[in-house]
Amino acid sequence: MKTEKISLFQQFIFWREKNIKEKHFILILSFIVGVCTASAAIILKSLIHLIQNFLTDNFNATGANYLYLVYPVAGILLAGLFVRNIVKDDISHGVTKILYSISRRQGRIRRHNIWSSTIASAITIGCGGSVGAEAPIVLTGSAIGSNLGSVFRMEHKTLMLLIGCGAAGAVAGIFKAPIAGVVFTLEVLMIDLTMASLLPLLITSVTAATVSYIFMGTEAMFKFNLDQAFDMKRIPYVIFLGIFCGLVSLYFTRASNFIETIFGKLQGPYKKLALGGVMLSILIFLFPPLYGEGYDTINLLLKGAASGEWHTVMNNSLFYGNNNLLLVYLFLIIVFKVFASTATNGGGGCGGIFAPSLFLGCIAGFVFSHLSNELGFFIDLPEKNFALMGMAGVMAGVMHAPLLGIFLIAELTGGYDLFLPLMICSVSSYLTIIIFEPHSLYSMRLAKKGQLITHHKDKAVLTLMKMENVIENDFQQVSPETDLGELVKVISQAKRNLFPVVDRHGKLQGVVLLDNIRNIMFRQELYHRYTASKLMSSVPAKLFIDDSMERVMHTFDDTQAWNLPVVDEKGTYIGFVSKSKILSTYRQLLVHFSED
Numbered sequence: 001m002k003t004e005k006i007s008l009f010q011q012f013i014f015w016r017e018k019n020i021k022e023k024h025f026i027l028i029l030s031f032i033v034g035v036c037t038a039s040a041a042i043i044l045k046s047l048i049h050l051i052q053n054f055l056t057d058n059f060n061a062t063g064a065n066y067l068y069l070v071y072p073v074a075g076i077l078l079a080g081l082f083v084r085n086i087v088k089d090d091i092s093h094g095v096t097k098i099l100y101s102i103s104r105r106q107g108r109i110r111r112h113n114i115w116s117s118t119i120a121s122a123i124t125i126g127c128g129g130s131v132g133a134e135a136p137i138v139l140t141g142s143a144i145g146s147n148l149g150s151v152f153r154m155e156h157k158t159l160m161l162l163i164g165c166g167a168a169g170a171v172a173g174i175f176k177a178p179i180a181g182v183v184f185t186l187e188v189l190m191i192d193l194t195m196a197s198l199l200p201l202l203i204t205s206v207t208a209a210t211v212s213y214i215f216m217g218t219e220a221m222f223k224f225n226l227d228q229a230f231d232m233k234r235i236p237y238v239i240f241l242g243i244f245c246g247l248v249s250l251y252f253t254r255a256s257n258f259i260e261t262i263f264g265k266l267q268g269p270y271k272k273l274a275l276g277g278v279m280l281s282i283l284i285f286l287f288p289p290l291y292g293e294g295y296d297t298i299n300l301l302l303k304g305a306a307s308g309e310w311h312t313v314m315n316n317s318l319f320y321g322n323n324n325l326l327l328v329y330l331f332l333i334i335v336f337k338v339f340a341s342t343a344t345n346g347g348g349g350c351g352g353i354f355a356p357s358l359f360l361g362c363i364a365g366f367v368f369s370h371l372s373n374e375l376g377f378f379i380d381l382p383e384k385n386f387a388l389m390g391m392a393g394v395m396a397g398v399m400h401a402p403l404l405g406i407f408l409i410a411e412l413t414g415g416y417d418l419f420l421p422l423m424i425c426s427v428s429s430y431l432t433i434i435i436f437e438p439h440s441l442y443s444m445r446l447a448k449k450g451q452l453i454t455h456h457k458d459k460a461v462l463t464l465m466k467m468e469n470v471i472e473n474d475f476q477q478v479s480p481e482t483d484l485g486e487l488v489k490v491i492s493q494a495k496r497n498l499f500p501v502v503d504r505h506g507k508l509q510g511v512v513l514l515d516n517i518r519n520i521m522f523r524q525e526l527y528h529r530y531t532a533s534k535l536m537s538s539v540p541a542k543l544f545i546d547d548s549m550e551r552v553m554h555t556f557d558d559t560q561a562w563n564l565p566v567v568d569e570k571g572t573y574i575g576f577v578s579k580s581k582i583l584s585t586y587r588q589l590l591v592h593f594s595e596d
Contacts, residue, residue: 013152013153016152022158023196025152026154026158026161026162026200027199027200027203029145029148029149029152029154029162029165029200030162030165030199030200030201030203030204030207031203031204031207032148033141033144033145033148033162033165033166033169033204034165034169034172034173034203034204034205034206034207034208034211035207035208035211036141036144036148036169037137037140037141037144037145037166037169037170037172037173037204037208038169038172038173038207038208038209038210038211038212039173039211040114040118040137040140040141040144040170040173041137041141041170041173041174041208041212042173042211042212042215042216043118044118044121044122044133044136044137044140044174045133045174045216047118047122047126048121048122048125048126048133048292048293049126050126051122051123051125051126051127052125052126052127052128052291052292055067055071055126055127055128056071056291059316060316062315062320062321064285064316064317064318065285065288065316066285068128068281068284068285068288068291068316069281069282069284069285070281071127071128071281072127072128072129072130072277072280072281072284072291072344073273073277073280073281074127075123075124075125075126075127075128075129075349076124076127076129076273076276076277076280076344076347076348076349077273077277077348078123078127079120079121079123079124079129079348079349079350080269080273080347080348080349082116082119082120082123083116083120083348083350084269086116087112087116087120089110089112089116091113091116091117091120091136091139091350092345092350093135093442095135095138095139095188095189095352095442096442096443097109097113097139098138098139098142098163098167098189099189099190099442099443101142101146101163108146108150108156108159109139109142109143109146109147109163110143111143111147113139113140113142113143114140114143114144114147115140117136117137117139117140117143117350118136118137118140120136120349120350121133121136121137121349121350121351121352123350124344124349124350124351125292125293125351126292128280128284128291128292129280129292129344129349129350129351130280130283130284130290130291130292130294130337130340130341130343130344130351130356131293131341131344131345131349131350131351131352131353131355131356132293132351132352132353132354132355132356132357132358133174133293133351133352133354133355134170134171134174134175134352134354134355135351135352135353135354136350136351136352137170137173137174138166138167138170138171138184138352140166140170141166141167141168141169141170141173142163142164142166142167142170143166144166145159145162145163145164145165145166145167145169146159146162146163146166148162149162161196161197161200162200163189164185164189164197164201165185165200165201165203165204166204167181167184167185167189168181168182168184168185168201168204168205168208169181169204169205169207169208170208171184171185171205171408172204172205172206172208172209172212173208173209173211173212174212175221175408175411175412176209176212176213176216176218176220176221176411177209177221177407177408177411177412178202178205178206178208178209178411179205179407179411180404180407180408180411180412181201181204181205181208181209182198182201182202182205183401183403183404183407183408184401184404184408185201186201187401187403187404188399188400188401188404188440188442220411220412220413220414221295221412221413222295222298222299222302222412222413223299223302223303223413224302224303224384224388224413224414224415225303226385226415226417226418227382227384228382228385229417230385230417230418230420230421231379233379234379234381234421235421235424237372237379237381237386238389238421238424238425238428239424239425239428240368241365241368241369241386241389241390241393241425241428242389242393242424242425242426242427242428242429242431242432243428243429243432244364244368244393245361245364245365245390245393245394245396245397245425245428245429245432246393246397246428246429246430246431246432246433247432247433248334248360248361248364248394248397249357249393249394249396249397249398249429249432249433250397250432250433250436250437251338252337252338252353252356252357252360252394252398252441253398253433253437253440253441253444254437255338255339255342256338256341256342256353256441257441257444259338259339259342259343259346260342260345260346262275262346263275263276263342263346263347269348272346272347272348273347273348275343275346275347276343276344276345276346276347276348276349277343277347279339279340279343279347280340280343280344280347283336283339283340283343284340286317286318287317287329287332287333287336288315288316288317289313289333289359290333290336290337290340293355293359294355294356294358294359295355295358295359297313297359297362297363298358298359298362298387298391300312300313301313301362301363301366301383301384301387302362302384302387302388302413303384304383304384307323307326310326310366310370310383311323311326313326313329313330314326314329317329326370327367327370327371327374330363330366330367331367333363334360334363334364334367337356337359337360338356341353341356353398353399353441354395357391357394357395357398357399358391358394358395358412360394361390361391361392361393361394361395362387362388362390362391363387363390364390364393364394365383365386365387365388365389365390365391365393366383366386366387366390368381368386368390369381369382369383369385369386369387370383385418385421388409388413388415388418388422389409389418389421389422389425390425391405391409391412392405392406392408392409392422392425392426392429393405393425393426393428393429394429395408395409395426396425396426396427396429396430397429397430397432397433398433398440398441399440399441399442400430400433400434400437400439400440400443401430401440402423402426402427402429402430403426405422405425405426405429405430406419406422406423406426409422410422467543467545467546467547467549467552467566467577468545470549470577470581470582471566471574471575471576471577472575472576472577472578472581473574473575474495474496475496475498475499475500475575475576476490476493476494476496476499477499477500477501477502477573478490478499478500478501478502478512478532479501479502479503479504479532480501480503480509480531480532480533480536481531481532481533482501482531482532483527483528483529483530483531483532484517484520484521484526484527484528484529484530484531484535485524485527485528487499487512487517487521487532487535488521488522488527491514491521497513497514497515498511498512498513498514498563498576499511499512499513499514499532500565500573500576501532501533501536502573505572506572506573507571507572507573508539508542508565508567508571508573509533509536510533510536510537510538510539511536511537511539511565512532512535512536512537513537516535516537517535539561539564539565540559540560540561540564541555541558541559541561541564542564542565542566542567543555543564543565543566543567543577544566544567544568544569545566545567545568545569545574546569549582552564552577552582553582556579556582561579562578562579562580563576563577563578563579564576564577565577
């Protein structure tokens with residue numbers, strides 16, 4: 001029976017290849033990806049709300065709730081056990097994994113990512129993990145696109161496009177924001193924008209958003225009503241808000257890296273759980289808005305128009321009733337949000353930085369405008385409007401994606417009347433953070449390793465090249481004790497004019513160049529007088545097997561060499577890389593990379 005199914009499927013593939021053109025079939029697949037990613041997003045959102053409501057519905061709004069000390073630890077413990085014992089693979093840093101898949105794995109994402117990130121993040125966030133569901137669902141969507149393409153035996157270039165479609169569909173589905181889905185793929189995942197790639201991305205995004213509209217309603221995710229139209233006199237304050245958001249983004253980025261480094265030094269999952277659990281539970285106990293995604297707080301600040309409504313943000317906490325401490329309370333949340341988010345993932349949970357960026361931005365915009373109004377130094381700044389702009393500013397800064405910040409916030413809230421200030425704030429924030437950080441949190445890990453695909457086509461092609469594909473092993477090795485007579489015999493059978501001298505431990509000692517011994521190689525009286533150790537010369541530089549191709553090219557430029565040896569981390573000789581081989585491979589990849 002199994003053989004018959006495989007046979008029927010192969011017949012379908014043959015029929016498809018014969019009757020449906022590749023570009024048309026890609027459009028069909030992009031539609032299917034849109035339906036699947038939206039369905040996954042709806043399931044994830046429903047699971048999170050179900051768990052969160054079940055755990056917190058009976059909490060006391062007027063005082064402390066000690067179960068805040070228990071739920072987050074239980075969440076990251078259960079998520080960690082699920083990942084270690086069932087998934088048995090690292091599923092953290094979802095967007096970084098997608099970028100790595102595009103740059104190094106030719107568009108292949110492991111099949112378990114279709115479901116594993118969804119389950120782990122639902123447990124983590126539902127129990128209070130201070131992260132977002134968006135990065136896990138983006139990884140889920142990309143895994144759907146990658147594996148669907150693999151099933152139908154699409155080439156790796158198409159797989160990369162389907163990964164982009166999956167990511168676009170995930171963002172469009174979970175936020176009901178089709179334009180933001182396309183922009184995320186182009187700006188964050190850096191998929192090349194061509195007519196061949198744009199249409200599938202649009203189909204997936206529109207399909208995913210439509211499915212979400214059908215099941216979750218057509219209203220915007222956050223309720224926002226514009227009470228005060230934007231006044232051009234406030235443009236300078238919007239610029240200052242953008243700079244403030246850029247600095248908040250910088251703090252979030254630097255602090256995340258610092259705390260991640262601390263967790264990385266801990267040996268064993270239970271030490272990480274202990275540190276992460278203690279940090280997370282204490283912070284959520286003191287500041288309940290840190291529980292989960294924080295979208296209730298965003299809705300409160302975007303809807304509230306008076307102190308009585310804003311003060312409810314301190315419900316369920318020890319700060320309840322201390323209305324004069326509102327700004328202090330919100331400022332402390334800005335400071336400690338990064339600790340809560342990083343502790344969630346570092347302790348074994350699963351989540352992303354989408355929701356934390358929106359949460360931080362909303363509070364940053366509110367604090368900026370409310371403090372200005374309290375001090376009375378400036379013209380009246382509407383808190384709701386500035387909270388909205390702050391969301392765009394911090395998202396643009398943390399993700400290095402100003403267009404995403406603009407379109408996502410406009411679609412999330414329906415705040416299209418504030419499109420101009422959203423643009424000003426996003427651009428100001430982005431220009432502020434790139435002074436200090438050239439890469440986003442998503443891409444900096446790969447950029448440090450030289451594995452990041454960018455819109456710069458030359459660098460992108462170099463990133464796609466792999467060291468193992470350009471190493472040549474047809475150089476005849478000689479030992480340091482090889483005398484000139486034996487060396488001449490080797491030369492007579494070789495096709496190269498360079499001979500690596502390798503000792504008995506496999507370490508490269510130097511190279512013998514044919515040009516350097518040409519004048520003595522036929523003098524037989526010298527055959528036993530000279531050995532390779534005396535005739536060899538040192539190499540201008542050594543390449544390491546894990547070097548990026550960009551670094552390799554810099555080394556060739558610095559040394560002006562034509563051939564350079566490759567060694568492993570222990571210094572063991574592997575082979576040689578020639579500049580001609582690199583240039584030949586580069587030209588082939590550039591032609592393939594440039595095709596529509």
